[in-house]
Amino acid sequence: MTDRTTDLLPEGLEDRLIQSAAAATRIERAVLDRLTAHGYDRVRPPLIEFERSLAARMDGVSRNHMFRFVDPKSLRTLALRGDITVQVGRIAATSLVEAPRPLRLAYAGQVVKIAGTALEPRRENLQLGAELIGTDSVAAACEIVELAIAALEAAGATGISVDFTMPDLVDVLADGPLPLADREAVRRELDMKDAGALTEAGGAAYLPLLFATGALPEALAELEALNKDGVLDSRIAAISQIAARVEGRARLTLDPTERHGFEYQSWFGFTLYAQGVRGELGRGGTYRIGGSGEVATGFSLYPEELVDAVKAQENIGEKVFLPLGHDEAAAEKLRAEGKRTVAALSDADDAVALGCSHRLEGSEATPL
Amino acid sequence: MTDRTTDLLPEGLEDRLIQSAAAATRIERAVLDRLTAHGYDRVRPPLIEFERSLAARMDGVSRNHMFRFVDPKSLRTLALRGDITVQVGRIAATSLVEAPRPLRLAYAGQVVKIAGTALEPRRENLQLGAELIGTDSVAAACEIVELAIAALEAAGATGISVDFTMPDLVDVLADGPLPLADREAVRRELDMKDAGALTEAGGAAYLPLLFATGALPEALAELEALNKDGVLDSRIAAISQIAARVEGRARLTLDPTERHGFEYQSWFGFTLYAQGVRGELGRGGTYRIGGSGEVATGFSLYPEELVDAVKAQENIGEKVFLPLGHDEAAAEKLRAEGKRTVAALSDADDAVALGCSHRLEGSEATPL
Numbered sequence: 001m002t003d004r005t006t007d008l009l010p011e012g013l014e015d016r017l018i019q020s021a022a023a024a025t026r027i028e029r030a031v032l033d034r035l036t037a038h039g040y041d042r043v044r045p046p047l048i049e050f051e052r053s054l055a056a057r058m059d060g061v062s063r064n065h066m067f068r069f070v071d072p073k074s075l076r077t078l079a080l081r082g083d084i085t086v087q088v089g090r091i092a093a094t095s096l097v098e099a100p101r102p103l104r105l106a107y108a109g110q111v112v113k114i115a116g117t118a119l120e121p122r123r124e125n126l127q128l129g130a131e132l133i134g135t136d137s138v139a140a141a142c143e144i145v146e147l148a149i150a151a152l153e154a155a156g157a158t159g160i161s162v163d164f165t166m167p168d169l170v171d172v173l174a175d176g177p178l179p180l181a182d183r184e185a186v187r188r189e190l191d192m193k194d195a196g197a198l199t200e201a202g203g204a205a206y207l208p209l210l211f212a213t214g215a216l217p218e219a220l221a222e223l224e225a226l227n228k229d230g231v232l233d234s235r236i237a238a239i240s241q242i243a244a245r246v247e248g249r250a251r252l253t254l255d256p257t258e259r260h261g262f263e264y265q266s267w268f269g270f271t272l273y274a275q276g277v278r279g280e281l282g283r284g285g286t287y288r289i290g291g292s293g294e295v296a297t298g299f300s301l302y303p304e305e306l307v308d309a310v311k312a313q314e315n316i317g318e319k320v321f322l323p324l325g326h327d328e329a330a331a332e333k334l335r336a337e338g339k340r341t342v343a344a345l346s347d348a349d350d351a352v353a354l355g356c357s358h359r360l361e362g363s364e365a366t367p368l
Numbered sequence: 369m370t371d372r373t374t375d376l377l378p379e380g381l382e383d384r385l386i387q388s389a390a391a392a393t394r395i396e397r398a399v400l401d402r403l404t405a406h407g408y409d410r411v412r413p414p415l416i417e418f419e420r421s422l423a424a425r426m427d428g429v430s431r432n433h434m435f436r437f438v439d440p441k442s443l444r445t446l447a448l449r450g451d452i453t454v455q456v457g458r459i460a461a462t463s464l465v466e467a468p469r470p471l472r473l474a475y476a477g478q479v480v481k482i483a484g485t486a487l488e489p490r491r492e493n494l495q496l497g498a499e500l501i502g503t504d505s506v507a508a509a510c511e512i513v514e515l516a517i518a519a520l521e522a523a524g525a526t527g528i529s530v531d532f533t534m535p536d537l538v539d540v541l542a543d544g545p546l547p548l549a550d551r552e553a554v555r556r557e558l559d560m561k562d563a564g565a566l567t568e569a570g571g572a573a574y575l576p577l578l579f580a581t582g583a584l585p586e587a588l589a590e591l592e593a594l595n596k597d598g599v600l601d602s603r604i605a606a607i608s609q610i611a612a613r614v615e616g617r618a619r620l621t622l623d624p625t626e627r628h629g630f631e632y633q634s635w636f637g638f639t640l641y642a643q644g645v646r647g648e649l650g651r652g653g654t655y656r657i658g659g660s661g662e663v664a665t666g667f668s669l670y671p672e673e674l675v676d677a678v679k680a681q682e683n684i685g686e687k688v689f690l691p692l693g694h695d696e697a698a699a700e701k702l703r704a705e706g707k708r709t710v711a712a713l714s715d716a717d718d719a720v721a722l723g724c725s726h727r728l729e730g731s732e733a734t735p736l
């Protein structure tokens with residue numbers, strides 16, 4: 001038995017079999033329950049939409065990453081969703097445009113992309129998340145970061161790390177005390193973390209950013225070197241406030257110029273990791289909803305790698321074998337107590353082979 | 369606020385908003401929990417597969433009903449799944465081919481078809497179900513019918529009806545005591561329930577079937593008129609045994625020659641209904657898995673209409689407003705007790721507008 005049936009399924013797609021399906025289901029429920037407890041209401045948008053509607057709300061960037069096909073009904077191009085966030089944004093801007101703000105929405109569902117990467121070959125993912133719509137304040141960022149950590153804790157993740165980023169930092173500095181001739185070149189060299197090339201690109205004044213990376217609060221202290229005329233006061237205070245809110249619950253780091261995947265974030269972004277889980281578990285931040293331009297703060301989790309990390313240990317529950325002619329009331333009582341039952345259909349049914357640890361004898365479940 | 373955003377979404381596709389998403393989530397969980405309790409293990413197959421793989425296991429009939437597109441990776445045609453049963457059959461025949469039988473598998477997920485009908489315009493459905501693989505015995509049919517009813521009860525359906533059908537009945541009679549020159553013509557007129565045309569088609573001997581319809585056991589008694597040489601003894605006994613298993617939990621009827629949607633069923637099929645719910649809620653029966661030919665018994669629920677029937681009354685839980693500077697331990701205690709909390713982010717947040725019925729004062733939730 002294996003989860004990989006590569007000869008049967010297209011590359012990057014897989015069946016989640018018994019243990020891993022149980023882990024995925026438990027994690028999905030635990031996360032949604034946590035979001036529900038914090039006042040987030042679930043919405044369930046469809047798997048497919050007009051391609052134009054999905055793409056318009058993504059500024060076109062991910063458009064080529066979606067499976068597309070023609071709808072014989074409307075003769076328009078449809079797309080299989082690659083991200084539920086854009087659908088939640090559409091709902092906030094249309095059906096729920098009159099709902100009071102801040103509007104708290106949650107979602108869970110499968111998303112698909114047309115191609116994986118060498119690092120992330122998976123083309124279908126479970127996406128779980130929360131969006132706090134109508135605000136991108138520091139208070140909103142505090143709630144969303146804390147909620148993301150609480151959701152991961154509820155899912156069973158341990159050793160959680162949160163890496164903060166400040167997506168508009170270069171703009172703030174370049175519009176203020178440290179003007180740049182070629183802003184894009186400086187951004188590129190900051191991404192490469194190449195001090196020599198950064199200086200050549202005219203970004204010598206930005207060198208301290210290369211050191212404002214790593215554990216908080218040390219990284220924030222390094223950032224003070226660039227805080228001319230207090231231009232970064234509010235940003236540094238905001239990051240400190242968010243960090244204080246979740247102190248002790250996660251390892252906190254700063255990578256102030258990280259841009260990859262934060263193209264839509266405004267002043268704040270973060271990436272989530274957990275011990276023993278390959279790659280990122282999710283990300284979030286502040287942004288403007290495509291189309292409507294309304295401000296929002298949110299996060300998405302992609303827990304597939306967490307599922308893979310825990311599936312071998314996933315507890316799928318104890319099964320009690322019910323022999324032919326068993327006491328049905330006793331069986332229902334076991335189920336009401338949370339036990340699972342497996343009823344014999346013929347004399348040939350083998351309790352142990354069927355994964356049972358107990359057998360109902362009279363009204364008692366006795367170990368096999 | 370409305371669930372219908374027809375101008376924004378393709379025909380037959382909709383957003384499930386707060387109340388109806390909560391109802392769908394509750395129903396999905398309740399059904400899966402019931403299946404889990406009865407020993408069914410969930411599997412989660414992908415949303416898309418090779419079209420040929422899905423179609424081969426459906427005998428090609430539903431092939432034109434699926435959205436199809438070319439995979440840039442494999443250059444093969446993929447399809448968006450229209451039915452999870454065929455995927456479960458593929459898993460049983462491949463990854464889980466060595467798992468002991470009977471193999472009990474459960475599933476839940478979205479399925480999509482390319483076109484709705486006038487009666488069922490919806491193109492995306494939630495499909496929930498259970499498959500008992502490796503057996504199509506009367507005992508298997510008893511378990512599956514009882515489980516389907518138990519699943520609907522758990523979902524909150526009331527006034528449940530089960531309509532039994534006997535898909536191979538005409539074959540059994542025609543191969544035995546009542547030979548036919550044109551079997552297909554007789555089947556067609558039985559579908560039309562047209563006594564004159566049935567006689568003209570050479571099926572005069574089959575006229576009693578038109579009366580063997582309606583409430584059990586009266587319909588079964590009518591069927592006895594055709595039970596020449598005891599050819600129907602085992603079938604009548606089987607239906608009676610299944611009926612006895614669920615007596616008092618559902619209204620039971622028989623429509624022995626109903627064929628629509630039972631093209632894959634072998635000796636037994638059934639359709640599920642509930643009071644106040646438009647159309648069918650699901651169906652099931654005995655069948656052979658496409659490709660492997662292994663026998664199986666199972667059912668699928670399509671609870672969208674049940675969701676629509678209950679969504680206005682769906683209880684999404686009481687929300688407690690947490691003012692700025694609230695006692696966080698008291699808030700966590702409320703959540704642990706199953707309450708939902710909504711934290712103020714600024715002085716402008718309005719507890720009543722945000723749907724809160726209570727407000728945390730000190731450590732107490734007081735009504736607003």
